[in-house]
Amino acid sequence: MSFAGLLDFARKDVELPMNSPKELLQDLHSNFILKYEKDKDGYHYIMAEHLRVSGIYWCANAMDLTKKLGRMSREEIVDYVLCCRNSDGGYGPAPGHDSHLLHTLCAVQTLIIFDSLEKADADSICKYVQRLQQEDGSFCGDQSGEVDTRFTLCSFATCHLLGHLSVLNVDSAVRFLMRCYNTDGGFGTRPGSESHSGQIYCCVGALAIAGRLAEIDRDRTAEWLAFRQCDSGGLNGRPEKLPDVCYSWWVLASLSILGRLHFIDQSAMKTFIYACQDDETGGFADRPGDCADPFHTVFGIAALSLFGDDTLEPVDPIFCMTKKCLKHKRIEMF
Secondary structure (H helix, E strand, O other), X not given: OOHHHHHHHOOOOOOOOOOOOOOOOHHHHHHHHHHHHHOOOOHHHHHOHHHHHHHHHHHHHHHHHOOOHHHOOHHHHHHHHHHOEOOOOOEOOOOOOOOOHHHHHHHHHHHXXXXXXXXXXXXXXXXXXXXXXXXXXXXXXXXOOOEOHHHHHHHHHHHHHOOOHHHOOHHHHHHHHHHOEOOOOOEOOOOOOOOOHHHHHHHHHHHHHHOOHHXXXXXXXXXXXXXXXXXXXXXXXXXOOOOOOHHHHHHHHHHHHHOOHHHXXXXXXXXXXXXXXXXXXXXXXXOOOOOOXXXXXXXXXXXXXXXXXXXXXXXXXXXXXEHHHHHHHOOOOO
């Protein structure tokens, strides 16, 4: 590694360029997302087959948040998602791919966004999720057997959105989550794993769906999350790591669920999020100056929605979907 590379590796924060955007470039972002939807022969579309259903959710959700969903090809997208359903009841990332909980949730979310949930077989989907719950209450993401607290949120969210949370052993799942709760207030992927912002979001979200937030110390967890804010205003996933715009969502949504969004310097946070926009092509990157992509775009927009940006649709902090499309499926916490 070069000396310059070593210095870059050792960085703990970023500097925001003086000419960074200072407001949300909403029209540019909708055009950026539409380019991904329509360019089926492009390199990025072809290479993303292994996560396409998730990518469709990111794109559709970004358009819904920016009030531009009507510009997307509703029927074509819904038909594609339905073609990703497998005989086991789950959904793969693309036709012919094995089912996975992550893509199954994204498929359900996408169908809800396009008001087409009646086209899903709720019973078979929930039975698929149920079969992935383990004796200790945890969930595997697929038949490979990987256990991760992300999959608990995926399972709870999928079954709740389909109206069948009761098919799962919720008490056992909550006990597993609490075994992943660390003394610093955070959660890890499994018992004994280090705390991570993304895992906190998954565990706090799952506990909220189960109505079990009282199991944790909200202030202690919120304090750990608040310390993820760097001098640049951005948020990182773990101590001593660089800020990343996607953690604007994982951290802020967790704080919102906990009723502690005020623990963050919101002005500095917005400045960082705006600076991650590409003011030529549209879209958000992980950090200023990097390449924009749909993943960081949806979570940057969703984070701004949490702050009450009235040019955006209000977002639900548990499901990362507009409150408008969720309707009665929302969970009122306060």
